[in-house]
Amino acid sequence: MTVPGYRNVPAQEWDPAAPADPAEAEEFLRLCYTEVSRLGPVEPRLAVVRAQIAATGTYVHTTDELVWGARVAWRNASRCIGRLYWRSLTVLDRRRVHTADEIFRLLVRHLQVAGGGSAIRPVISIFAPARPGRPYARVWNEQLIRYAGYRTEEGVVGDPRYVPFTDAMRAMGWPGRGGPFDVLPIVVEVPGESPRLFELPEKAVVEVPIAHPELGWFERLGLRWHAVPAISNMRLRIGGVDYPLAPFNGWYMGTEIGARNLADPDRYNLLPVVAHGLGLDTSHEATLWRDRALVxxxxxxxxxxxxxxxxxxxxxTESERFLAHMRNEEKAGRPVPADWTWIVPPMSGGATPVFHRYYHEADQRPNFYLDSEAAALARGAGVRPALAAAPLAA
Incomplete structure (x- = not known):
C-alpha cells in the first residue's frame, strides 16, 4: 500500500500559490455542519464560501469551523496514539496576530496554558492562514521546547539530533551555554523581515528532574526533560485552507522520553550509562542488558x-485508550486512520494490544502535514550568511 504520509511515502508537496480547492472546502463544510448540528443548514454557508474563493482564491473560517476543524485534524492524525481525547483540544484563535514579537508572546502563552500546573492540557494555537501566492509567518523549530547539541572534541554535549540547528542558531547570534539541557531559542519568521531569535523565559519551560524510585545513583546523572511536547513546524490544513503556523501539544507517553529521546544511540544514548550503573554484563547482546537498562x-x-x-x-495504558478510541469511532461510523509503525510503542510492542491488528491507512482531512522546507529549517538548513547577524530578543 502506498498511501502518502505512511511508511515513509512522502506526502504531496504543498503549493502555497494554489487557491483553495472548492471541492475540499465543500467536503469539509458538509462534514462540519453534519457533526455540529447547532450550526444549522450548510447550503447558505457554501454559497458564501464559493463566492469568497472565486473572488480571492481562499475563504475565511468561522470560529466554530476553525475549532471543529482543528479537533478533527487531531482525530485524523494517523501517527498519534493519544486521540481518545480529541474533543478536549483547546483551540486558541490567533489569526489576527502578525508581528514576530506578538507571535512569540503568544507562543509563550501557549506553553503556559498547556503546562500551567500539573494538568497538561492539549492545546493548539492557530495563527494567520497562508494566502495564495503570498509569504506567511512560521516558526523554524520542530518543537517549541528542545535541547541544544554542541560539538566538542570529546563528542556531542546535549542532544545530537539538534547539533545542526544549534550550529545555525549560534551563527545567528545565540551564544548557547554548552550544557546538556540548554533550551534552544525560538526562530520566528514573518513576511518582510529577517528571521528573529527569541529566548523562552524560564516560567514557560516546565522541566522534570529524572530520578529512580530505588536507585539513588540515578539522580546523580543530572537528567531532566521538559513536560510539554509542542510540535511547531507542521502545517494544519482545514477545508483547503492552510495554516503554516499552528503549534499544538498533548502530553508525553513515557516511552517517547525513556525509549527514544534519552535512549536512542543517535540521541542521548543513555542505555550504556544506565547498564553500567546497574552493574550489567554488556560484553554481548544475549545478556539483554539493553532491555534491562531500557526498563x-x-x-x-x-x-x-x-x-x-x-x-x-x-x-x-495508552494502547488501551487507543483501542477505546477506535471503538468510539466505529460506533460513530467513522474509520480510524492509523500508521502501525507509529501506533505500536517503541518498547514491549508485542505486549500491547495495538500490536496485534492491522489499521486503516488513509489521508483523511482536516490533518497535519510536514512540508519538506519546514523539515529542512528544523534541521538548521535554512541559515544563510545574510542572517548571521540577526538579533537575539529576550
Whole structure:
C-alpha cells in the first residue's frame, strides 16, 4: 500500500500559490455542519464560501469551523496514539496576530496554558492562514521546547539530533551555554523581515528532574526533560485552507522520553550509562542488558513525572485508550486512520494490544502535514550568511 504520509511515502508537496480547492472546502463544510448540528443548514454557508474563493482564491473560517476543524485534524492524525481525547483540544484563535514579537508572546502563552500546573492540557494555537501566492509567518523549530547539541572534541554535549540547528542558531547570534539541557531559542519568521531569535523565559519551560524510585545513583546523572511536547513546524490544513503556523501539544507517553529521546544511540544514548550503573554484563547482546537498562530508564521517567505531579502516560495504558478510541469511532461510523509503525510503542510492542491488528491507512482531512522546507529549517538548513547577524530578543 502506498498511501502518502505512511511508511515513509512522502506526502504531496504543498503549493502555497494554489487557491483553495472548492471541492475540499465543500467536503469539509458538509462534514462540519453534519457533526455540529447547532450550526444549522450548510447550503447558505457554501454559497458564501464559493463566492469568497472565486473572488480571492481562499475563504475565511468561522470560529466554530476553525475549532471543529482543528479537533478533527487531531482525530485524523494517523501517527498519534493519544486521540481518545480529541474533543478536549483547546483551540486558541490567533489569526489576527502578525508581528514576530506578538507571535512569540503568544507562543509563550501557549506553553503556559498547556503546562500551567500539573494538568497538561492539549492545546493548539492557530495563527494567520497562508494566502495564495503570498509569504506567511512560521516558526523554524520542530518543537517549541528542545535541547541544544554542541560539538566538542570529546563528542556531542546535549542532544545530537539538534547539533545542526544549534550550529545555525549560534551563527545567528545565540551564544548557547554548552550544557546538556540548554533550551534552544525560538526562530520566528514573518513576511518582510529577517528571521528573529527569541529566548523562552524560564516560567514557560516546565522541566522534570529524572530520578529512580530505588536507585539513588540515578539522580546523580543530572537528567531532566521538559513536560510539554509542542510540535511547531507542521502545517494544519482545514477545508483547503492552510495554516503554516499552528503549534499544538498533548502530553508525553513515557516511552517517547525513556525509549527514544534519552535512549536512542543517535540521541542521548543513555542505555550504556544506565547498564553500567546497574552493574550489567554488556560484553554481548544475549545478556539483554539493553532491555534491562531500557526498563529501568523508563521506570525512572514515569516515576519522576508522577513524583513531580506532571501528567504522563505509560505505553500499556495508552494502547488501551487507543483501542477505546477506535471503538468510539466505529460506533460513530467513522474509520480510524492509523500508521502501525507509529501506533505500536517503541518498547514491549508485542505486549500491547495495538500490536496485534492491522489499521486503516488513509489521508483523511482536516490533518497535519510536514512540508519538506519546514523539515529542512528544523534541521538548521535554512541559515544563510545574510542572517548571521540577526538579533537575539529576550
Amino acid at each position: 529501568e530508564l523508563n521506570r525512572a521517567v514515569l516515576w519522576s513525572f508522577h513524583r513531580a505531579g506532571m501528567k504522563i502516560s505509560d505505553h500499556h
